[in-house]
Amino acid sequence: MRFKRTLTATAVAASLLTLATACEDPAKAGPPAAPPSATAGAPAQASPAADAAAPASLAEVQAYLQKFTSCERLGTDPKDDRLPATDDTKDGNWAVAERGVCTDVKRHGDILIYRVSDMKTFQQAYYDHTMKMIEQGDGGFGNFSRTIVGKGFVVVPTKTKTAVDLVNSDLRILTCNPGFAVPAGYKREKPLVDHCGLTDFVSSKDGDGSKNLEEPHDPSTEGPEVPGQPATGSLGLASAGSMAELKKLVHPLYIDCTEMTVTDEHVQSIDYKPVVDREGPAAWGVKERAVCGKLGGAQRAHDLNWLDTVSDMKTLQSKAKAAQLADLKDDGRILATQNKLLVGTNIAVEVNRKANLNGLYQLQFLYLNCEPGFTAPAGYRLERAQVDGCVLTNFER
Template sequence: MHTQRILAMTAALACLAALPACEGDPAPGASGATPSAGAAATPVGGKGPAPVTLAGAQQYVRQFTNCDDLSDQPGDPRMPLTEFVGVGEWSVTQRGVCSDAAKDGQLVFYIPSDMKEFQERYKRSVMESSGGSQGLFSRVFVGKGFVVTPTSTESALALARSELRILYCNPSFWAPKGYKMDKALVEGCGLSDFVNAEDGKGSPNFETPQDPGGQKPGQPAKGSLGLARAGSVAELRKLVAPSVDCTRFSTDPDTVAIESIDYTPVVEGNALDWGVTGRALCGEPGGEQRAHHLNWLDTVGDMKALQTRAKAAQQADLKDDGKLRRTASRLLVGENVAVESNDPDVRFGLYQQQFLYLNCVPGFSAPTGYRLERARVEGCVLTNYDPENPVVGGN
């Protein structure tokens, strides 16, 4: 896709964070006096004036990532190594820095008196550098009245979950499908929640081609090596009995709808919208004791609808940090049935019974010896390889 070509063309470039906050590895030195507390900033893409203090900007970003030892001292060793943008330039009236030690980085703040001028000057710096190659991996997060540039990709991913938006002014950049790309205050720039990282560890790109199956020894180019099937929920319960403890079993809609902090189902809301025709819960739903061993059994009338919605849910989970929550169930499917489970031991047993895991993680590929088949929805595959528990699976 277009974004992939951009990454290929720029792989050899040095760090291109829009402001020089990523030049070198700033030492986590001592900070100066911390500014007094101020009102939290309200970030919405930098539109409109907003009286903001460094402490107020810090207060906002702390909702999403660490920001400790705030300092406005020009001599702080954590400040950018160059004075490319200092106080008095680009309408910047204040500049500060704090540490995100957990993510091995710093966050540099800029308080401009004129946000449009700041964006215009940034655009000019992008277009005047190396034929406009700068800014593809921007770290310029724009808020209402302040700008923050994290040096760590992990910090950037955390801030991307806020209302801050990354300022991109390189004409070659375009946000992949599933991400925002709004207008900035200057023509030719955009504001996005997509973190473009040189090392590939930024936001998941859902346009990345998937391993389509049919290209591994022993894998079918079309069709399937065989999947589990059942004619009813009761039949499915008997089928999965060797793998799923259904001693406590219920088809009551209120009970089936139960979830807990430890067990989150794949199917949420109206099951019919997911193509599910019958649904049951196995395990202890809670009460006097905490819920445990929850697994959901589904009979499926429209497998494509189920996989389409499950893909969207999986991508929404990946969007935060590129990882699936361990408490989120994985969807294992057969021909006309499915099981939702976050227990790797349960999944291992189901793989032996010809259930396969719907994996929609960008760039996923199963190692030799594991099954890999086409899913009903583009961008996903069916497999018995469990990346989070690789010791199980593999027939």
């Protein structure tokens, strides 16, 4: 019960958050998820450039980077406007000895450079920060960041294409998000700390990242944008054999189902409106239905998400389409409290929070979008739904 596709990992550090945020698309829409985790089945390989001497200066790092990409006008002045505005690495927790920045003239971007005195300390701090952000509710934290490690240094390019150029060397992207995995055809290596991974796969929402070699290609749908529904191919969707399997799949990293109620009754709150309405699950093609989160009582309900095992996916999608079009008819927008329907092959999840959406995209659930004229940019999944006029996608406006 695992799937195919990937996401990369987190911001370099609290000190790199400013730059990492700038490196990521503000929409933060998750791309496809991946096969078995790089951290679970990765070969026990050494860190990048294990036999090489660590650079003694930023100029030596610059010279190394110039073998693979443009790295001009090296600067170390804290007032250099190419550097992030904040620098929390000065607290000493990240073993950063020196930092600087150079410009990739070829790709029209910059490369932040950190010379690190203890790479294991840096990687542990990176892992700890990732876990902290996930615990605070950002389950997709760090997806698409470009944290690239070498022997004694770390670089963060602002442009995706720069990252692709750099990982064609012995440099690797460090990833610590538990949902991270690597597509077939790319390297999976072991870093200096547990529960992380190193890879030469660059994940990106802008379409400039590494090519996902698992993706089926149809020449008629390739281009800067992919209009309409794809003619062929699917990367596969999530599946589960029972409600217990579905809960195990999503809990606790992607949806908190510590409090879960299996029921056929219609449950909703002022803040969370489910997709399946008062007609009841059976009328929507749903076999079994559960709600996760606090149902409320003396206090308002919160964090409500619905899990569905589906006996008739076409019926579910048809009714969801009608409801979505009715919602769009008023002002062209989906109601803010309306949950989104994410589907697999025989299961569905109704979610509202952005962090939950990003996590479920990693598991290869896709959002049923029935907005007339909807398209998705290159680099996102866009697949046929079971009803005309709708698509399955991981792109959100």
